[in-house]
Amino acid sequence: MENSVVMKFGGSSVETIEKMQKIAKRIIKKKETFKNVVVVVSAMGKTTNQLLEMAKQAAKYPSKREIDLLISTGEQVSIALLTMILNENDFEAVALTGFQAGIKTGGLHTKNKILDIDTTNIEKHLNQGKIAVVAGFQGLNDAGDITTLGRGGSDTTAVAIAAKLGCSAEIYTDVDGIYGVDPRLYPNAKKLDIISYEEMKEMAFLGAKVMEPRSIEIGHRYQVPIYVQSSIHEIEGTLIKEYTKVEEKSVTGLSISEKVMMVTIKNYPSYATDIAKLFIALAENEVNVDMISQTPTEIGFINLSFTAGADDLEAVDEVIEHIMSQYQNVEAVKNINVVKVSVVGTGMRTQSGVAAQLFKLLADNGIDFMLVTTSEISISYTIDKKLMKRAVEVISEKFGL
Amino acid sequence: MENSVVMKFGGSSVETIEKMQKIAKRIIKKKETFKNVVVVVSAMGKTTNQLLEMAKQAAKYPSKREIDLLISTGEQVSIALLTMILNENDFEAVALTGFQAGIKTGGLHTKNKILDIDTTNIEKHLNQGKIAVVAGFQGLNDAGDITTLGRGGSDTTAVAIAAKLGCSAEIYTDVDGIYGVDPRLYPNAKKLDIISYEEMKEMAFLGAKVMEPRSIEIGHRYQVPIYVQSSIHEIEGTLIKEYTKVEEKSVTGLSISEKVMMVTIKNYPSYATDIAKLFIALAENEVNVDMISQTPTEIGFINLSFTAGADDLEAVDEVIEHIMSQYQNVEAVKNINVVKVSVVGTGMRTQSGVAAQLFKLLADNGIDFMLVTTSEISISYTIDKKLMKRAVEVISEKFGL
Numbered sequence: 001m002e003n004s005v006v007m008k009f010g011g012s013s014v015e016t017i018e019k020m021q022k023i024a025k026r027i028i029k030k031k032e033t034f035k036n037v038v039v040v041v042s043a044m045g046k047t048t049n050q051l052l053e054m055a056k057q058a059a060k061y062p063s064k065r066e067i068d069l070l071i072s073t074g075e076q077v078s079i080a081l082l083t084m085i086l087n088e089n090d091f092e093a094v095a096l097t098g099f100q101a102g103i104k105t106g107g108l109h110t111k112n113k114i115l116d117i118d119t120t121n122i123e124k125h126l127n128q129g130k131i132a133v134v135a136g137f138q139g140l141n142d143a144g145d146i147t148t149l150g151r152g153g154s155d156t157t158a159v160a161i162a163a164k165l166g167c168s169a170e171i172y173t174d175v176d177g178i179y180g181v182d183p184r185l186y187p188n189a190k191k192l193d194i195i196s197y198e199e200m201k202e203m204a205f206l207g208a209k210v211m212e213p214r215s216i217e218i219g220h221r222y223q224v225p226i227y228v229q230s231s232i233h234e235i236e237g238t239l240i241k242e243y244t245k246v247e248e249k250s251v252t253g254l255s256i257s258e259k260v261m262m263v264t265i266k267n268y269p270s271y272a273t274d275i276a277k278l279f280i281a282l283a284e285n286e287v288n289v290d291m292i293s294q295t296p297t298e299i300g301f302i303n304l305s306f307t308a309g310a311d312d313l314e315a316v317d318e319v320i321e322h323i324m325s326q327y328q329n330v331e332a333v334k335n336i337n338v339v340k341v342s343v344v345g346t347g348m349r350t351q352s353g354v355a356a357q358l359f360k361l362l363a364d365n366g367i368d369f370m371l372v373t374t375s376e377i378s379i380s381y382t383i384d385k386k387l388m389k390r391a392v393e394v395i396s397e398k399f400g401l
Numbered sequence: 402m403e404n405s406v407v408m409k410f411g412g413s414s415v416e417t418i419e420k421m422q423k424i425a426k427r428i429i430k431k432k433e434t435f436k437n438v439v440v441v442v443s444a445m446g447k448t449t450n451q452l453l454e455m456a457k458q459a460a461k462y463p464s465k466r467e468i469d470l471l472i473s474t475g476e477q478v479s480i481a482l483l484t485m486i487l488n489e490n491d492f493e494a495v496a497l498t499g500f501q502a503g504i505k506t507g508g509l510h511t512k513n514k515i516l517d518i519d520t521t522n523i524e525k526h527l528n529q530g531k532i533a534v535v536a537g538f539q540g541l542n543d544a545g546d547i548t549t550l551g552r553g554g555s556d557t558t559a560v561a562i563a564a565k566l567g568c569s570a571e572i573y574t575d576v577d578g579i580y581g582v583d584p585r586l587y588p589n590a591k592k593l594d595i596i597s598y599e600e601m602k603e604m605a606f607l608g609a610k611v612m613e614p615r616s617i618e619i620g621h622r623y624q625v626p627i628y629v630q631s632s633i634h635e636i637e638g639t640l641i642k643e644y645t646k647v648e649e650k651s652v653t654g655l656s657i658s659e660k661v662m663m664v665t666i667k668n669y670p671s672y673a674t675d676i677a678k679l680f681i682a683l684a685e686n687e688v689n690v691d692m693i694s695q696t697p698t699e700i701g702f703i704n705l706s707f708t709a710g711a712d713d714l715e716a717v718d719e720v721i722e723h724i725m726s727q728y729q730n731v732e733a734v735k736n737i738n739v740v741k742v743s744v745v746g747t748g749m750r751t752q753s754g755v756a757a758q759l760f761k762l763l764a765d766n767g768i769d770f771m772l773v774t775t776s777e778i779s780i781s782y783t784i785d786k787k788l789m790k791r792a793v794e795v796i797s798e799k800f801g802l
Contacts, residue, residue: 017459051478054418054478054482055481055485057418058485059486059489060489062489063485063488066484066496067481070477073474073477076474076477077455077474080456080470081456081467081471082459084467085459087463088461095466100545100547145501146498
């Protein structure tokens with residue numbers, strides 16, 4: 001649709017009626033510039049967590065279909081209230097739940113993916129001059145069940161609607177844009193005007209929490225310009241788009257994952273079946289293994305290290321205990337005092353020597369690293385938690401982040 | 402469907418997770434006797450009022466379509482949680498919102514009526530052996546909007562589903578059955594084993610709050626046996642069904658409306674157009690006028706009395722002020738110290754003299770009445786609030802209620 005825009009507001013922007021009244025003003029202002037305005041909102045503040053808490057009280061293993069039904073009420077409440085506020089301000093608006101907005105999903109309950117959006121209903125209301133206020137994070141599957149999209153679901157809803165309407169998505173959030181490195185960790189951090197989909201995705205995967213990788217992936221595929229900006233202050237944010245710099249910086253961003261645990265298993269059999277057994281057990285216990293590294297010790301045995309989320313401690317313990325009961329001499333060491341530092345830049349693809357520069361930089365500054373993994377456009381290290389601040393400073397300074 | 406039953410639990414029965422766990426036990430027990438169990442639930446405790454409070458904070462005149470969207474989340478939460486509890490107890494259950502249960506409605510938002518129920522989805526789940534947990538009070542209209550059914554909506558949902566499935570409806574409530582007179586007003590009140598649809602409807606219309614007249618109306622039309630019983634204690638309740646006693650008692654029930662206001666307008670013009678003007682103005686101000694009585698004074702003028710809900714005081718004042726500005730000499734007197742006492746019994750139809758007996762009874766006991774209205778099977782009086790207790794006692798004793 002010509003002259004359209006999708007605005008997305010997260011939970012903290014719609015935490016209270018007062019905050020909704022503030023964003024209503026921004027929406028109304030936007031409606032003066034754009035003919036068609038679609039607004040996607042999340043549940044108010046911590047509502048989703050409160051609902052999940054109720055589910056836990058109801059059942060030890062609450063059925064996932066019903067979890068979706070339960071938590072989808074969160075956005076239903078916020079779209080209804082925000083629409084009332086817009087209507088009260090004489091701007092005709094209509095609240096649409098996921099199924100009313102034509103959002104078709106598939107997959108596992110609580111982790112659905114958007115398969116398609118039938119925007120007929122949204123467009124009908126837009127053509128009547130109304131602001132369409134759509135519930136983020138939810139949809140309907142083929143069986144007619146209400147579903148939710150998992151983490152970052154509202155961003156995904158917003159970008160997917162923008163893709164279907166052929167317009168841009170504006171993501172209003174509690175940070176004021178994308179930074180090369182988290183300003184809370186490095187106060188001199190510079191805000192980026194533009195970042196490419198690819199770099200943004202990599203940073204998101206590596207732990208930068210501004211946006212979920214899935215929504216950027218959809219933006220990338222359908223070339224939806226995504227503008228990330230503050231929901232509070234009216235200042236310039238960061239545009240995520242297809243973007244090739246004339247002369248690329250080798251490193252664009254630095255991201256830190258603090259909630260990391262590193263596990264080292266010594267004297268483990270080196271046969272592929274044994275190694276597979278370990279990682280299958282971890283997967284079955286829903287441990288999200290991130291970095292993996294292994295080195296041979298004596299013939300037939302290896303030392304093996306991996307990282308996982310610190311939240312998975314209990315599940316990891318269970319797996320290790322089980323494994324150790326099956327093999328003799330196997331030793332396991334857990335280290336929860338580590339962080340993962342990741343350096344990202346599409347420039348790494350064409351400029352060699354970035355890894356070498358980084359190794360030297362860390363060595364010169366006495367920062368030992370434990371595990372290293374690399375992708376085409378990133379390098380990640382686990383280092384001791386105590387060295388995090390120093391590492392962030394020297395890398396940010398060196399690469400001007 | 403053969404061997405089916407619909408159980409309905411109101412807001413106070415599902416107020417907390419603990420209370421839901423208790424009713425889950427009753428549902429499971431019922432499932433041992435019946436092959437197909439449908440459970441209809443309301444929102445938890447005071448949830449609906451809390452959501453309406455939020456709507457009031459959002460807008461002075463919240464859009465009704467969005468009110469429906471907002472308050473319908475209440476039942477969505479309770480069906481999800483109750484279903485989780487049933488599943489946790491190894492009884493397969495499925496939560497269905499109004500639209501998932503095929504409930505089609507029409508009319509004004511917040512006051513919709515059930516037009517039809519497509520029970521295909523409910524029956525599919527029942528045939529799979531599942532307990533179907535359906536959200537009361539809500540449905541979907543032709544435009545695809547979520548709607549609610551207004552007061553007593555969950556009872557209506559339950560009885561309508563029972564009508565479609567051809568089974569009985571069991572209404573679990575915080576009273577333990579239907580009494581000839583409210584036991585809080587008359588401690589010797591007797592619980593009825595059986596009451597006819599007609600008498601129950603009349604009592605409900607006249608202020609007995611156990612069930613809304615609409616649901617009884619549907620029960621009557623489709624001959625659905627409705628069994629009203631305690632949600633807490635497992636004791637015998639009251640069955641509402643088509644029922645003719647061999648020898649009818651003249652009076653079955655006595656109901657009291659305490660929140661009543663009586664208005665008397667003196668020296669009002671007697672022309673139909675003027676009288677119509679008054680009642681149209683009251684209707685436009687959403688005043689629910691109940692009893693009406695008028696007496697001529699001098700030629701061309703009347704004294705006119707009517708009762709309305711005590712909540713309508715402000716709206717009545719507005720209308721009266723407006724009317725008095727148009728007519729000279731008109732006087733208006735409001736009396737909020739009145740109650741309405743209604744005596745009900747299908748026996749009145751065949752047994753003459755009930756009215757006469759009542760008049761004498763009240764006169765003998767010094768109970769003056771102000772307005773009197775009658776229907777085929779009931780007589781209502783307004784009396785001074787101070788005389789209520791006495792009136793209840795003498796009538797209950799006289800007719801053995």
